[in-house]
Amino acid sequence: MLEVMLCSLVTLLPDYLFRRFVQGKRITFYSVWFDLRWGIVTCLMLTVTLLTVVFYFHPATQIATLSFRTVPIVPEVGGRVAEVYVRQGQTVEAGAPLVRLDSAKQESALTAARAKIAEIEAEMTVARVDLQTSDARIREARANNQQAQDELQTKQELKRRNDNVVSNRELERLENTAAGAQAALAAAIAQQETAQARIAVQLPAAKASAEAALAQAQVELDKTMIRAGIAGHVEQFAVRVGDLVNPFMRPAGVLIPADAGRRAIQAAFTQIEAPSLKVGMIGEVSCLSKPWTIIPVVVTDVQDFVATGQFRTSDQLVDLSQAIRVGSVLVFMEPLYEGGFEGLVPGSNCSANAYSNHHDEIASGKHSALGRFALHAIDATGVVHAAILRIQAIMAPIKVLVLSGH
Numbered sequence: 001m002l003e004v005m006l007c008s009l010v011t012l013l014p015d016y017l018f019r020r021f022v023q024g025k026r027i028t029f030y031s032v033w034f035d036l037r038w039g040i041v042t043c044l045m046l047t048v049t050l051l052t053v054v055f056y057f058h059p060a061t062q063i064a065t066l067s068f069r070t071v072p073i074v075p076e077v078g079g080r081v082a083e084v085y086v087r088q089g090q091t092v093e094a095g096a097p098l099v100r101l102d103s104a105k106q107e108s109a110l111t112a113a114r115a116k117i118a119e120i121e122a123e124m125t126v127a128r129v130d131l132q133t134s135d136a137r138i139r140e141a142r143a144n145n146q147q148a149q150d151e152l153q154t155k156q157e158l159k160r161r162n163d164n165v166v167s168n169r170e171l172e173r174l175e176n177t178a179a180g181a182q183a184a185l186a187a188a189i190a191q192q193e194t195a196q197a198r199i200a201v202q203l204p205a206a207k208a209s210a211e212a213a214l215a216q217a218q219v220e221l222d223k224t225m226i227r228a229g230i231a232g233h234v235e236q237f238a239v240r241v242g243d244l245v246n247p248f249m250r251p252a253g254v255l256i257p258a259d260a261g262r263r264a265i266q267a268a269f270t271q272i273e274a275p276s277l278k279v280g281m282i283g284e285v286s287c288l289s290k291p292w293t294i295i296p297v298v299v300t301d302v303q304d305f306v307a308t309g310q311f312r313t314s315d316q317l318v319d320l321s322q323a324i325r326v327g328s329v330l331v332f333m334e335p336l337y338e339g340g341f342e343g344l345v346p347g348s349n350c351s352a353n354a355y356s357n358h359h360d361e362i363a364s365g366k367h368s369a370l371g372r373f374a375l376h377a378i379d380a381t382g383v384v385h386a387a388i389l390r391i392q393a394i395m396a397p398i399k400v401l402v403l404s405g406h
Contacts, residue, residue, distance in 0.1 A: 006384065007046040008039075015039025050381060057276050057356040058382045060389070063328070064267035064285060064352040066344055068260030071230065073237070073253040075101060076223040078246030081239055088237045091258070092228045099226040099239060099252050106221040113214035120207045127199045134192040141185035151177075232257040261346020264300065268328035269354075277302050281354045283333055284386065286393040288400065289348035294393060296336040299354060303330035353389050355382040 019025045019035050027035045079101030086098050237253030239245065245252050265285055269277060281299040308327030311318045333352060335341050358375040361367065367375065 004043070004047050007043050007050060011043040011046055012036060012039040015042075050384070053378060054381045054384050056273060057378050058353060058385045059269045059273035059277060060351070060353045060385050061267050061269050061328075062351050064265050064333075064350040066261040066264075066287075066341070066346045066348050066350070067266045068256065068346040070235075070260075071232070071255040071257065072251040073098060073226060073228075073234070073255050074247045074251040075099075075226050075245055076247060077101070077220070078244070078248075079103075079224060081241050081243045081245060081252075082224075084239060084241060086234050086237065088234065088253075090234050092231065092234060092255075094228055094231045096228045097225055098228055098234070099245075101224040101226070101245070103221055103224040106217065106224055110214065110217040110221055113210060113217045116210040117207060117214060120203055120210055124199065124203045124207070127195055127203060131192065131195040131199060134188060134195050138185065138188040138192055141188040144184065226252060228255060230255065230257050232260070256346075261344075262341055263334060265297065265333045265341075265350060265352065267331045267333060267350075267352040267354075269331055271306065271326065271329060274302075274329045276356055277329060277331055277354060282336065282357065283352060283354040284389055285333065285350045285352045286389055286396070287344055287348040287350040288396060289345040290343050291397045292393055293343075294390060295340050295344075297333040297340070297352070298336050299331055300334045301332040303332075351389060351392055353382075353385045355379075355385070 015036050015038055016027065019027060025031075025035055033040065081099055082102045083100040084098075085100070086092060086096075092098065233256045235254045235256055239252045244250065267285075277299065279299055279302060283297045283299060285295050285297055286293065287295070306327035306329065308325055331352075331354070333354075356378065358379055362372050362375050
């Protein structure tokens with residue numbers, strides 16, 4: 001309607017004034033087509049042209065919203081609720097405890113792991129005592145071995161000097177005694193090495209394994225405490241002591257990040273407007289949660305893919321004729337000025353405009369005078385969409401609160 005009125009000012013109105021005051025014709029309801037046919041046809045053609053230019057170079061959409069993500073409050077392990085630390089709608093900081101599950105099983109495993117470490121430390125103490133005992137046995141074995149060797153050498157020297165003084169039987173006995181003492185010394189040394197290896201290798205490895213089990217038990221115990229991964233608001237939180245929660249079927253609630261829906265508006269434009277949508281375009285949005293307000297924004301990202309064209313690998317071939325719904329081009333818009341989205345409720349329904357700007361092309365001098373005039377005219381037509389957006393912003397509260405039967 002606004003486009004028709006603007007076009008009629010430069011087509012139909014001059015034609016009427018010319019017919020009425022220059023030619024002196026009196027235009028009636030029955031002669032309006034015959035007298036003003038050129039103005040009417042020109043007005044319609046100019047309106048269609050203006051609408052095409054406006055909608056193509058200055059895209060607009062009624063599908064825009066402050067989308068936000070939610071984080072489910074789920075435990076890493078299933079269990080029954082033992083304590084609840086927050087309430088519905090409460091604001092929490094990152095790392096704040098939310099819910100504690102019953103941890104009797106995990107605490108028992110933690111106690112067992114600590115007892116195992118204490119047992120290994122006791123074994124290390126006993127092993128050190130055994131090492132001292134083996135040292136004493138080595139000294140004793142060395143003394144016995146030295147004594148046996150000395151007796152054997154003495155008897156051998158006596159027999160060498162006088163064969164009748166020492167019998168062969170006595171020498172054999174002393175040789176066996178010396179060999180036994182030597183073996184006892186070797187056994188004591190081996191026992192000492194075993195004790196040293198147990199202290200240096202076996203028991204430290206066992207202690208490290210027990211400490212790892214203790215750490216694992218502590219991790220399992222920590223899992224019973226559900227904490228906030230990020231700062232945000234607790235919503236849909238109805239868990240009470242005694243409820244059963246698990247990570248697959250029953251979350252405890254929803255955590256909405258503190259900055260959710262505060263950074264960018266996601267707008268869906270038609271595919272035919274995709275060539276004119278560029279990063280850096282200036283736009284405007286109007287949202288129901290903040291009536292009578294126009295917020296200047298800038299396009300920060302244009303998604304390169306249309307969502308309806310995606311498919312997943314399955315056992316059936318994709319039939320494109322089943323894709324009835326035509327997808328849209330997703331555009332991200334951020335406020336042009338700091339604090340532009342203050343007062344907007346995340347998830348609000350909004351209307352968005354994006355305005356083309358050919359100033360750089362005009363200033364480059366690459367176009368003729370007619371081309372520069374056309375680009376100026378294209379940029380100027382953006383005022384039509386700007387006016388429509390403002391009319392919609394003015395009428396939105398009346399439409400919702402009055403005309404919809406609210």
